[in-house]
Amino acid sequence: MSEAASICFRINLLLVLLISGIGAFGQCPDSAFMHREWFRIKVQDSSRIKLEKLRTHWLRCRIPQDSIYIELLGELAWQYWQEKNFSATKQFAEAAIQGANRGVPNLKPKHLYFYGAYLVGMNQDQRAQQILQESIRVSRQSNQLEWAAAASYQLSFVQHSSGDYQAALNSATEGVHFARLAKKPHRELVSLYQQAQALVELNRLEEAQVVMTSLLEVTRRHPQLLIWEYYELAADISRKRKDYFTSRAYLRQAQELITPHQTEAQVSLAIVAGLLAENENQPDQARQQYEKALTIAQDPPAKALLYNHLGKLASYQRNYSLALQLIRKGIKSIIPSYDENQPINPTAKVIQSVSRKEYLFTLIKQKASFELLIYKQKPTAQNLAQALATFATADQMVDYMRMSHEAAESKLLWRNNTHRLYQQAIEASFLQQNAPLAFYYLEKSRAVLLNDRLNELSANQKLSPPLAEKELSFRIRQEQLLAQLQQHKPGTPTYTKLFNQWLNQHEAQQAFIESLRKSNPAYFQYRYDNQVPSITTIQQKLLAKDQAFVSYFLGDDAIYAIGITPDKTVLRKLPLTGFNHEADEFLKLCSSPDLRKTEVQQLQKRGYQLYRRLVTPLRLHSSRMIVSLDGAFLPFEAFSNSPTQPNAYLVHQQAFSYTYSARFLLRERPVSSWQKPFLGMAPEQFSASLKQSNLPGSAQSLTDIAESIPFAQTKTHQSATKATFLSEAPDFRILQLFTHADAHVSDHTEPVLYFADSALKLSELNINRPFRTQLLVLSACQTGLGTNQTGEGVFSLARGFAALGIPSTVTTLWSVQDQATYTLVEHFYQQLSEGLPQDIALQRAKIQWLNAQEHQLPYYWAALIQIGSTTPIENPSVIPAYAGIAAGVILVIIGLLMYRKRTATTVPHP
Structure with missing residues (x-):
């Protein structure tokens, strides 16, 4: 080709390209055309390919990215979600939110909600909660309450999946509220459903029944919204309420709403029917329901439930090998990569990736239990080691789930649900004679809420x-x-x-x-600290030379006890039969001021029986003993070491103190700066509305105590008010309260402490600033009593103050005799002023009282117990006195120096 021809070819090519480019640009439609195209595709064929072409055309032609374009992005996110292309789903959902941020803010609530819902399905729960909460906030600001209702429902679902059932209930309640304001009955129904589910998990069945009644009432007004799940849940609630007739009726109504093609509905109803058959003692019928459902089940959580139920049925027949095999199949249904033919457990990384951890936790817990039962049938070291490995995995899951629980009610529920898990873990540790591991599980089983609260205080200090x-x-x-x-x-x-x-x-x-x-990452490190001290740590940091630490766990069929001294550890399994009766009768006799001769003998008998049951088997001969009990406290000092010798109380041989857990004693507490030394309060008379009797002599006793403590402050009579206590008490090293308390709690009341004008509730302690107090003496009735929460302990006034950071409390176990209490407390302060540890000071105060009294019954002296740190309290008079002396000396020196200087510089008169 000649050069001229070549140039001509190039020019023609450029012209073609230019013309084609102009043509292409000229083919770009306007916004109205793009909007019509969007609606046409939506109505006729919303395939992802056509949507992608439309988006590409939109961008190429530089059409304004208006509300329709944002809806297009949202639809693409949905299409990719259906294809399980989660990275693309996330990309387009975020793009839709960004587009709404730029110019169409009214679309933001909707697309935040959808993005949150996608994240839930992707098992990104933490991020999902953040997005859903943002959706609720933005929806409320823009008054688009339908999306607030939808996001609240999804948030409730996430919280329910993590086991935070109280938080799930709160979010579902929000969803109901928003849906009613928005007049969206379909949104109201799903939140009511979630609300009822949360109440069932919290074992609040009567409330759940009320919610289901409300839900079904809404469906009567909107029958097109009725679905089978509502009758299924109503059937399950009735089953748990033992109303089996109504449960079957609801099951029939649910069956009428499903078709043969709704296999997952059939599976869910079969599970409820199987549980109902179990409740009615028809295991074969239950097994048939589960096995039939398993043949059609596709949903992993449903299959996990079925394998779990079948495993339990096999265990009832003592076929633990089959039960374990079924549990492994259940784990595989949730974790497809799990090898059901191997005894190993899922790794921590795999567990954290599971979305419905409550299902996996149930299976892991059952697996550990069945492995322990297999060991009992065939006791080999390998079988026991496998059981202990699975208990360790279950404990790890408890920690994972606990970190996502914010509501106290949910935490309490989990303490109750995990109590048996830790009982079996302790039993397995005992069978291996592994005292350190048994101690670990024993500590993990108790006072977790108290530890969490103190963690929050420590975190706040960061x-x-x-x-x-x-x-x-x-x-x-x-x-x-x-x-x-x-x-x-x-x-x-x-x-x-x-x-x-x-x-x-x-x-x-x-x-x-x-x-x-x-x-503040350090804040969260301290807030979720769950480390358990080792036995070596107890020996090195907690115990003095002649001191022992004893911890008890009350199981279903045995008591497990660990005794620790500076040079040895003892692990024992003690009989449980008859213990509760002995303890109840002993406490009843201790709290009685007048006993007949036969009752005194019975008191001695019960005290000796408890001594032989709880103390003697450990063979610890220490003169000081720290006791950590599972549940209510017992006054060990009132036990008897002789079946015949009267008044042979242990208080004469040993000083006892008590604690909620070893962790409570070993907590690092900040060293307080300058503190006021002592505040005592004694109302003596109370407002008529409080209906409390006077406490004559309490103000005088307080005055006598305060006279030996320089710079002590007292509030008596009408100055001893609740407001004064709440505002001033946190800044004092020692607090002394002579007053009334009430621990006769029910489901609707809580422990209270009375002041001259009003009562202080236990819950009110949680909303005030932390106390810097080192010692609190509650000289009031029953301040150590309260509701016993399984796996957590007694929620008493004393514990409430402990949760504010007070390391040591002297409290009472029953209604005390006024004059005896005044004298004992006065003796206690006298002993304390000598620099003695608190447990020894209280022991000597009791012995001093016993030596001077004819009345030796525990009612008069044994109610006062010391809980927490026994460290000697620095004499309150020392620092102020020394400070005053030092200040005086400094002032004198300064005065002398100034005088000498003035004298030296004065010119003498001629």
């Missing part, structure tokens, strides 16, 4: 004063609003107003906590 104050103010306001909210009926104007205030506060608190997570 914050700057402004941040710590802000965190506290959030918590106080949240609890105040929640308490007010519970006093009003849903739907009333006051309830709605308080609900909105609570929700605003909740959203602000969550945003604040999330900011702390990023800016």
Whole structure:
């Protein structure tokens, strides 16, 4: 080709390209055409390929990215979600939110909700909760309450999956509230359903029944919204309430709503039917239901449940090998990579990737239990080691799930649910004679909520004063609003107003906590610290030369005890039969001021039986003993070491102190700066509305104690008010209260402490600033009593103060005799002033009282017990006195120096 021809070819090619480019640009439609195309594709064929072409055309032609374009991005996210292309789903969902941020803010709530829902399905629960909470916040700001309702439902689902059932209940309640305001009955129904599910898990069946009645009432007004799941849940609630006739009726109604093609519905109904058959003692019928459902089940959680139920049925027939095999199949249904033919457990990384951890936890817990039973049938070291390995995995899962629980009610429920797990883990450790491991599980089984609360206090100390104050103010306001909210009926104007205030506060608190997570990692490290001290740590850091630590665990069929001294450890399995009767009768006799001769003999008998049961088998001959009991405290000092010798109380040989756990004693508490030495309060007379009897002599006793403590402050009579206590008490080293208390609690009441003008509830202690107090002496009736929460301990006033950071409390186990108590407390302070450890000071005070009295019955002296640290309390008079002397000396020296200087520089007169 000639050069001229070549140039001509190039020019023609450029012209073709230019013309084609102009043509292509000229083919770009306007926004109206693109909108029509979007609606045409939506109506006729919303395939992802056509949607992608439309988006590409939209971008190439530079059409404004308006609300329709954002809806297009949202639809693409949905299409990719259906294809399980989660990275693309996330990409387009985030793009839709960003587009709404740029110019169409009214679309943001909707797309935040969908993004949160996608994240739930991707098992990114933490991020999902953040997005869903943001959706609720933005929805409320823009008054798009339908999306607030939808996001609340999804949030409730996530919280339910993590086991935080109280938080799930709160979110579902929000969803119901928003749905009713938005007049969206379909949103209301799903939140009511989630609300009822949470109540079932919390074992609040009567409330769940009320919610289901409300739910079914809504479906009667909107029958097109009725689905089989509602009757299924109603059937399960009735089953758990032991109303089997109604349960079967609901099951029939659910069956009528499903078709033969709805296999997962058939599976769910079969599970409820199988459980109902088990309740009615028809195991063969239950097995048939489960096996039939298993042939058609596809949903992994449903298959896991079926294998779990079949495994339990096999265990009832003592076929533990089959039971274990079925449990392994259940684990594989949730974790496809799991090898069901191997005894190994899922790794920590795999466990954390599972979305419905509550299903996996149930299976792991059952696996450990069956492996232990297999060991009992065939006791080999390998079988026992495998059981212990699975218990370790279950314990690890408890920690994973606990970190996601914020509501105290959920934490209490999990303490109860895990009590048997830890009982079996302790039993397996005992069978291996592994005292360190048994001690680990024993510590993990108790006072977890108390430890969490003290962790929060420690974490707050890692914050700057402004941040710590802000965190506290959030918590106080949240609890105040929640308490007010519970006093009003849903739907009333006051309830709605308080609900909105609570929700605003909740959203602000969550945003604040999330900011702390990023800016203060040390805060979260301390907040979720769950380390357990070792036996070696106990021996080195806690025990003195002649001191022992004893911890007891009450199982279903035995008591496990661990005794630790500086040079040895003892692990024992003690008989449980008859223990509860002995302990109850002993406490009843101890708390009686007048006993007949036969009752005194019975008291001695029971005290000796408890001594032989709990103390003698450990063979610890220490003069000081720290006791950690599972549940209510018993006054060990009132036990008898002789079946015949009267008044042979252990108080004469040993000093006893008590604790909620070893962790409680070993907590590192900040060294307080300058503290006021002593505050005593004695109302003596009470407001007539409180209906409390006078306490004559209490003010005088307080005055006598305070006279030996320089700079002590006292509040007596009308100055001993609740407000004074709450505002001033946290700054004193020692607090002394002579007053009344009430620990006769029910489901609707709580322990209270009385002041001259009003009563202080246990819950009110949680909303005040932490105490810097080292010792609190509660000289009031029953301050050590309260509701016993399985796996957690007694929720008493003493424990409430412990949760504020007070390391040591002297409290009472029953209604005490006034004059005896005044004298004992006075003796205690006398002994304490000599620098003695608190347990020895209280022991000597009791012996001093016994030596001077004819009345030797425990009623008069044994009610007072010491809980917590026994470290000697620095004499309150020392620091102020020395400070005063030092200040005086300094002033004298300064004065002399100034005088000498002035004298030296004065010119003498001529």
